[in-house]
Amino acid sequence: MQNFQHKSQRRRKRGVLLTHEGLERFQTAKLDSEYIDNCGQRYTLEDLRERTGVSTDTLTKVLAGDCRVDKQTLRYCFKAFGLDLNSTDYYIPELTDKSHVIRAQTHMTPYDIAGGPLSVTSPLYVERPRTEKAIYQALEQPGTLIRIKGASRSGKTSMIARIAHESMARGYHPISISFQLAEKKILNDLDKLLQWFCASVSLAMGATPTLDNYWNTLFGSKLSCKIYFEQYLLPMTQRPIVLLLDDVDRLYQHPDVADEFLYFLRNCYEEAKTTEIWQLMRFVTSQTFESYVPLHGINKPPFNIGIEIVGSPKRVRMHCNGG
Known part of the structure; x- marks a missing residue:
C-alpha cells in the first residue's frame, strides 16, 4: 500500500511548466499565425485544440502555467506553430529554484487565456x-x-x-x-x-x-x-x-x-x-x-x-x- 502511494505521488509530481521565455515564444508564433493564416482573427481554444491535437483543458493549463503538463504536450503545441521546444522554454518545478523563474501565470485573467482583451499586467501581451x-x-x-x-x-x-x-x-x-x-x-x-x-x-x-x-x-x-x-x-x-x-x-x-x-x-x-x-x-x-x-x-x-x-x-x- 505504501509503495503504491509512493508511486502515485511520484506520478503527480511529473510534468513541466512553461517559463516566461517559452510562453512568450509560443504566444508570438501564435499571434503571427493568427495574422497570416487566420485573417487576423484570434484562435479560440477549440481552434487551438484542432491545430495542436491537445485537449482544451490541457491547453488552458499550458497557457495559464499553473498546472504541470508532460513535455510531449508542449512539443505538440510548439510544433503546431513551427517551433522546436528548447530547454529554456520549460522547467521542472521540483528541480528549479523558483526564485529565478518568472512564472507564466502571474497576473493572468480568464480573458488572457480565452483570447479576449489582455489585462495591462498580462504576460501574454506582445511588447512593441x-x-x-x-x-x-x-x-x-x-x-x-x-x-x-x-x-x-x-x-x-x-x-x-x-x-x-x-x-x-x-x-x-x-x-x-x-x-x-x-x-x-x-x-x-x-x-x-x-x-x-x-x-x-x-x-x-x-x-x-x-x-x-x-x-x-x-x-x-x-x-x-x-x-x-x-x-x-x-x-x-x-x-x-x-x-x-x-x-x-x-x-x-x-x-x-x-x-x-x-x-x-x-x-x-x-x-x-x-x-x-x-x-x-x-x-x-x-x-x-x-x-x-x-x-x-x-x-x-x-x-x-x-x-x-x-x-x-x-x-x-x-x-x-x-x-
Missing part, C-alpha cells in the same frame, strides 16, 4: 517597445491625435488599455469610450450621438451631464458639443485628458453621421493648436481594417491627421500626417 515609446512621447504633446488600425482581435483594445494605464501613471486623466456600447438608434443620429458622447465623457469625469444648459438647436449639434466641452467639461480639470475612442468603425455603418463626427474630432484637434483650453486634450482612436467603407473620414480629409499606427500585434507600421 519602439511603437509604445513613440505613443507615450506623443501623449506629451497638447492636442495630439493617435489613430490605431488593425485586424479584428489583433490587440487594439489591449493596446488602448495599456495607453490608458500609462496615461494615468503620468498624471493624465484617461477616458475610455467604446462605441460598442452605443445603440444603433444613437449611431444613426448625429445629434443623439454627440449628446451620448458628451454624457459619456461627463460621467467618466465624475460630472453630472447638463446638456440642456448648452445644447442649442440654432447652433447645431457640433457647435453645441464644442461649447459643452469648452464651457463645462474642460474648465473643471487642469490635468491633460486622454480620450480613448475604441471601436470607432461601428460608426462607418452610418457614413453621413461618421463623416460629421470625424469632422468634429478634426476641429477639436485643430483647436488645440491655437486655443489654450483645448490643449488639455489628447485623442486616441481605434478601428479595424475590415469595416472600411467609402467615407471621406477614413483615408482622406478630415481624418488623415496625427500619428497612424497600422498592423498586426507584431508587425506595426507608424507614420505621421500633417494637420
Whole structure:
C-alpha cells in the first residue's frame, strides 16, 4: 500500500511548466499565425485544440502555467506553430529554484487565456517597445491625435488599455469610450450621438451631464458639443485628458453621421493648436481594417491627421500626417 502511494505521488509530481521565455515564444508564433493564416482573427481554444491535437483543458493549463503538463504536450503545441521546444522554454518545478523563474501565470485573467482583451499586467501581451515609446512621447504633446488600425482581435483594445494605464501613471486623466456600447438608434443620429458622447465623457469625469444648459438647436449639434466641452467639461480639470475612442468603425455603418463626427474630432484637434483650453486634450482612436467603407473620414480629409499606427500585434507600421 505504501509503495503504491509512493508511486502515485511520484506520478503527480511529473510534468513541466512553461517559463516566461517559452510562453512568450509560443504566444508570438501564435499571434503571427493568427495574422497570416487566420485573417487576423484570434484562435479560440477549440481552434487551438484542432491545430495542436491537445485537449482544451490541457491547453488552458499550458497557457495559464499553473498546472504541470508532460513535455510531449508542449512539443505538440510548439510544433503546431513551427517551433522546436528548447530547454529554456520549460522547467521542472521540483528541480528549479523558483526564485529565478518568472512564472507564466502571474497576473493572468480568464480573458488572457480565452483570447479576449489582455489585462495591462498580462504576460501574454506582445511588447512593441519602439511603437509604445513613440505613443507615450506623443501623449506629451497638447492636442495630439493617435489613430490605431488593425485586424479584428489583433490587440487594439489591449493596446488602448495599456495607453490608458500609462496615461494615468503620468498624471493624465484617461477616458475610455467604446462605441460598442452605443445603440444603433444613437449611431444613426448625429445629434443623439454627440449628446451620448458628451454624457459619456461627463460621467467618466465624475460630472453630472447638463446638456440642456448648452445644447442649442440654432447652433447645431457640433457647435453645441464644442461649447459643452469648452464651457463645462474642460474648465473643471487642469490635468491633460486622454480620450480613448475604441471601436470607432461601428460608426462607418452610418457614413453621413461618421463623416460629421470625424469632422468634429478634426476641429477639436485643430483647436488645440491655437486655443489654450483645448490643449488639455489628447485623442486616441481605434478601428479595424475590415469595416472600411467609402467615407471621406477614413483615408482622406478630415481624418488623415496625427500619428497612424497600422498592423498586426507584431508587425506595426507608424507614420505621421500633417494637420
